Amino acid sequence: MTEQDVSPQSDFIREIIDDDLKAGKHDAVATRFPPEPNGYLHIGHAKSVCLNFGIAAQYKGTCNLRMDDTDPAGESLEFVESIQNDIRWLGFDWKDRLFFASDYFEALYQFAMTLIRRGKAYVCDLNADEIRAYRGTLTEPGRNSPYRDRSVEENLDLFAKMRAGEFEDGSRVLRAKIDMASPNVTMRDPVIYRIKRSGHYRIGDKWVIYPMYDFAHCLSDSVEKITHSICTLEFENNRPLYDWFVNELIEGPKPRQIEFARLNLTYTVLSKRRLIELVENRMVSGWDDPRMPTVAGMRRRGYTPEAIREFCARIGVAKNDNLVDIALLEHCVREDLNERAPRAMAVLKPLKVIIDNYPEGQVEEMECANHPQKPEMGTRKVPFSRVLYIERDDFMEAPPKKYKRLGPGREVRLRNSYVIKFVSLIRDEATGEISELHCTYDPETRNAPPPDGRKVDGVIHWVSAEHAVPATVRLYDRLFRVPDPAGAEGKFTDLLNPGSLEVVTAWVEPGLAAAAPESRFQFERIGYFCVDMKDSLPERPVFNRIVSLRDSWAKIAAEPARK
RNA sequence: UGGGAGAUCGUUCAACGGCAGGACAACGGACUCUGACUCCGUGAAUCAAGGUUCAAAUCCUUGUCUCCCAGCCA
Numbered sequence: 001m002t003e004q005d006v007s008p009q010s011d012f013i014r015e016i017i018d019d020d021l022k023a024g025k026h027d028a029v030a031t032r033f034p035p036e037p038n039g040y041l042h043i044g045h046a047k048s049v050c051l052n053f054g055i056a057a058q059y060k061g062t063c064n065l066r067m068d069d070t071d072p073a074g075e076s077l078e079f080v081e082s083i084q085n086d087i088r089w090l091g092f093d094w095k096d097r098l099f100f101a102s103d104y105f106e107a108l109y110q111f112a113m114t115l116i117r118r119g120k121a122y123v124c125d126l127n128a129d130e131i132r133a134y135r136g137t138l139t140e141p142g143r144n145s146p147y148r149d150r151s152v153e154e155n156l157d158l159f160a161k162m163r164a165g166e167f168e169d170g171s172r173v174l175r176a177k178i179d180m181a182s183p184n185v186t187m188r189d190p191v192i193y194r195i196k197r198s199g200h201y202r203i204g205d206k207w208v209i210y211p212m213y214d215f216a217h218c219l220s221d222s223v224e225k226i227t228h229s230i231c232t233l234e235f236e237n238n239r240p241l242y243d244w245f246v247n248e249l250i251e252g253p254k255p256r257q258i259e260f261a262r263l264n265l266t267y268t269v270l271s272k273r274r275l276i277e278l279v280e281n282r283m284v285s286g287w288d289d290p291r292m293p294t295v296a297g298m299r300r301r302g303y304t305p306e307a308i309r310e311f312c313a314r315i316g317v318a319k320n321d322n323l324v325d326i327a328l329l330e331h332c333v334r335e336d337l338n339e340r341a342p343r344a345m346a347v348l349k350p351l352k353v354i355i356d357n358y359p360e361g362q363v364e365e366m367e368c369a370n371h372p373q374k375p376e377m378g379t380r381k382v383p384f385s386r387v388l389y390i391e392r393d394d395f396m397e398a399p400p401k402k403y404k405r406l407g408p409g410r411e412v413r414l415r416n417s418y419v420i421k422f423v424s425l426i427r428d429e430a431t432g433e434i435s436e437l438h439c440t441y442d443p444e445t446r447n448a449p450p451p452d453g454r455k456v457d458g459v460i461h462w463v464s465a466e467h468a469v470p471a472t473v474r475l476y477d478r479l480f481r482v483p484d485p486a487g488a489e490g491k492f493t494d495l496l497n498p499g500s501l502e503v504v505t506a507w508v509e510p511g512l513a514a515a516a517p518e519s520r521f522q523f524e525r526i527g528y529f530c531v532d533m534k535d536s537l538p539e540r541p542v543f544n545r546i547v548s549l550r551d552s553w554a555k556i557a558a559e560p561a562r563k
Numbered sequence: 564u565g566g567g568a569g570a571u572c573g574u575u576c577a578a579c580g581g582c583a584g585g586a587c588a589a590c591g592g593a594c595u596c597u598g599a600c601u602c603c604g605u606g607a608a609u610c611a612a613g614g615u616u617c618a619a620a621u622c623c624u625u626g627u628c629u630c631c632c633a634g635c636c637a
Binding site: 552 | 566573575577588596632636637
């Protein structure tokens with residue numbers, strides 16, 4: 001982390017900026033993050049947020065937040081608000097520079113009029129199908145629209161009437177007059193205004209014509225005096241058009257578009273369309289379902305902004321298509337949480353243990369470190385008594401070699417307390433399942449090694465049955481069964497992981513009942529958990545598993561099967 | 564079959580004509596009252612073929628593969 005602060009990030013975009021600065025093109029760097037408010041931000045957006053705000057911070061410049069709300073369909077205030085929340089939570093600040101493309105509509109209209117006056121734009125009466133037909137194909141040039149040579153006066157008049165609402169939706173568009181034979185399809189007289197009477201979430205029915213992205217975006221950048229307009233690779237084809245509008249209409253310094261590869265992550269999907277489908281078809285509980293790769297979902301899951309930022313720094317910025325291993329994200333989360341999450345004990349799948357030689361009714365307060373490497377994080381007391389719960393996995397009747405936990409004839413250390421020794425087990429008559437274990441404890445071993453020098457290798461966690469509190473624990477796993485659901489054949493929803501959520505009732509140490517929403521803990525030997533911000537109640541805490549601990553035992557245990 | 568872009572360890576990012584390096588993942592070991600953390604170690608790559616050069620991942624030529632573009636979406 002300090003390393004990163006000392007040596008600032010670099011990548012091909014920052015190199016371009018360095019060159020531009022060296023060449024004296026600008027005296028300050030201005031970037032922008034331009035989401036369309038028609039969905040929640042996801043980890044891919046977070047990459048862009050970190051890039052744009054990160055560059056602004058590094059170069060002591062500015063980064064604007066601009067809602068790119070030029071198509072009212074699907075846009076809403078809910079998304080505007082969630083986007084702001086998420087960016088703030090990620091740790092970035094746009095200060096007073098929140099802008100809306102919809103605030104530029106009048107200016108954009110004037111730009112369009114200028115284009116018409118210069119003979120560079122015309123009103124076209126072709127319908128959508130006809131425009132498509134006239135556009136040609138990837139290998140054949142298009143044909144000029146029959147309306148291409150209307151007079152400036154007629155175009156001015158018609159465009160004013162479009163604005164005034166005199167024409168039906170879809171009946172006419174304004175087009176830039178460029179080149180129908182261009183090998184770049186985006187240059188074949190692109191539509192720059194369409195008629196749409198859907199009503200805008202912000203400005204209502206004020207406008208019935210809306211500018212298209214290619215027109216609005218570059219000019220919004222220009223109006224905001226953006227120096228470097230950073231976007232994703234799929235806009236590379238649009239750059240000539242971006243430059244065309246800017247060169248036609250803007251005097252003085254012009255923004256420069258730079259494209260980088262969007263993030264793809266294994267075992268999830270990152271396209272807005274697919275995420276919307278998951279939400280609308282109720283395949284997840286909402287945009288902030290902890291399994292979602294959305295910022296809101298990751299927040300609710302318990303990921304920290306620091307971990308997400310670190311992840312974004314580590315994946316780098318380049319132009320290669322990529323599919324980043326989600327293990328890297330999980331690594332960043334563990335790395336951060338290991339430092340700051342206080343430890344606690346919780347038993348997820350309980351097995352009752354009775355300590356035969358422990359006095360009935362006796363309770364001892366065991367002093368437990370909140371962090372094994374950080375004494376400054378303090379200690380807490382956890383009650384110990386005759387009847388405990390341990391994890392079912394921590395007992396085996398016929399343990400394999402290398403197994404260090406409890407079994408017939410074995411001893412094990414109870415974390416932060418005594419060494420106990422197996423005596424007998426009791427089975428449920430009906431099911432044959434083990435219902436309880438009887439053990440004895442060694443009173444000499446409270447927070448001390450056995451005085452006779454014998455070695456006790458295994459350490460397991462526990463809670464006192466009488467004192468533990470029940471909690472709902474949600475065990476989240478990857479949302480999809482395959483590494484690249486978006487790239488696979490067939491419907492991506494068929495590839496959802498049916499085991500992505502398992503809910504258990506766990507026993508947690510009593511202090512956890514008072515844990516604040518969104519606080520995070522390491523349940524020792526299990527994983528990191530976060531108090532759910534929506535569903536947790538003081539009388540019934542709800543924990544989300546953020547990420548499991550690395551588990552090298554699981555690999556050893558799986559070995560026979562692997563062979 | 565047009566135009567644009569990209570090919571480096573399993574993954575990802577670097578190396579900007581001069582010893583192919585880091586991170587994650589994997590594997591082996593040490594330590595351990597968390598099979599965690601930490602520490603030490605191992606294996607692992609320049610799309611292909613030619614050319615230029617004392618020297619090529621990098622420059623040139625040809626080829627191959629992948630991605631993007633034919634919304635009145637962004």
